[in-house]
Amino acid sequence: MKEIKDTIYNSVKRIQEATSDHLIGLSTGFERLDEVLGGFVEGTLVTIGGRTGMGKTAFAFNLLRNLAIEKNIPSLYISLESTEQLCTNILIACTLNIKYRGLLNGQLVAEEWEKLDKGVSGIVNSPIYLDTKSTYTIDDICKTVEEAVQEHQIKVVFIDYLQLIFAKTGFTENRYLELNYITRKLKALAKEFNITIVLLSQLNRNVEDEKRYEHRPVLTDLRDSGTICDDSDVVCFVHRPEYFHIYDDEKGNDMRNKALIIVAKNRLGYTGEALLYTNMPTLTFSHDNPYTEDDFKGAFPTDSLTFDTYRK
Numbered sequence: 001m002k003e004i005k006d007t008i009y010n011s012v013k014r015i016q017e018a019t020s021d022h023l024i025g026l027s028t029g030f031e032r033l034d035e036v037l038g039g040f041v042e043g044t045l046v047t048i049g050g051r052t053g054m055g056k057t058a059f060a061f062n063l064l065r066n067l068a069i070e071k072n073i074p075s076l077y078i079s080l081e082s083t084e085q086l087c088t089n090i091l092i093a094c095t096l097n098i099k100y101r102g103l104l105n106g107q108l109v110a111e112e113w114e115k116l117d118k119g120v121s122g123i124v125n126s127p128i129y130l131d132t133k134s135t136y137t138i139d140d141i142c143k144t145v146e147e148a149v150q151e152h153q154i155k156v157v158f159i160d161y162l163q164l165i166f167a168k169t170g171f172t173e174n175r176y177l178e179l180n181y182i183t184r185k186l187k188a189l190a191k192e193f194n195i196t197i198v199l200l201s202q203l204n205r206n207v208e209d210e211k212r213y214e215h216r217p218v219l220t221d222l223r224d225s226g227t228i229c230d231d232s233d234v235v236c237f238v239h240r241p242e243y244f245h246i247y248d249d250e251k252g253n254d255m256r257n258k259a260l261i262i263v264a265k266n267r268l269g270y271t272g273e274a275l276l277y278t279n280m281p282t283l284t285f286s287h288d289n290p291y292t293e294d295d296f297k298g299a300f301p302t303d304s305l306t307f308d309t310y311r312k
Helices: 004-016 031-037 054-070 084-096 100-105 110-124 140-153 175-193 226-233 307-311
Strands: 044-050 075-079 128-131 154-162 194-204 234-239 258-266 272-279 284-286
Touching: 031 272, 044 175, 054 075, 054 128, 054 194, 054 272, 054 284, 075 140, 075 284, 084 100, 084 110, 084 284, 128 140, 140 154, 140 175, 140 226, 175 194, 175 226, 194 284, 226 272
Parallel strands: 044 194, 044 234, 075 128, 075 154, 154 194
Antiparallel strands: 234 258, 258 272, 272 284
């Protein structure tokens, strides 16, 4: 328990140090998203949802790149579905703009080998920590995060993804209650260590309903939503209309190679959306169109083969 006089001076100092770009937390590295979100604020739980194929893991690694490589902010990435090698390849792809598939099979062109040779040192020297245990309970995660904060001063933790986490005891017959327990623990963990926890989450199949406008996700689409929405300070969705063969929006704007980051809940700021360009062969999200049509020629052997096909 603290008296108000013990906290008010810190609040005034925080106000005085506020940046001119209206951020209230760490910049995500995406200006348009920062305008809506206000950045990643310490002590908060941020949930990023998306259906399989939307690119939420790729987007998370783009955020990791922006924070740890470009801003030198110590960050931890916990993956329950990928190996250390696959995680590293994703990070290399989106950081150096190298086709992910080429990193898997070693079929890189000369330009990509040059990018790898010149750019790998920037990744090596960044404060990024990976943890890819095959099984993880919420207690394991709490212990890992505590150690990372104490040993490496971690500021941001990414967890990929919620539905693969289990509680060690209890709730074995009720997954809904178990997930509620897990999200409450994660929220408490963020507050305890004054860090931002970015939690990835699957969505249910309702978003694929043909009657849904552009298949846009909403809060109730979070799988076993329950207290995921309640406990999260921020809920974002990664949505690529192109995935559903929607190539133009209602205003006629071209939506190919673009993603909407939809901020559906934000306790500390605005809701809204940020439009980003995507280059899924390199798993890159960016503000500006970084490529031409030629960059995609031969990226996929057939029209039906997508990033999700060869990632599996």
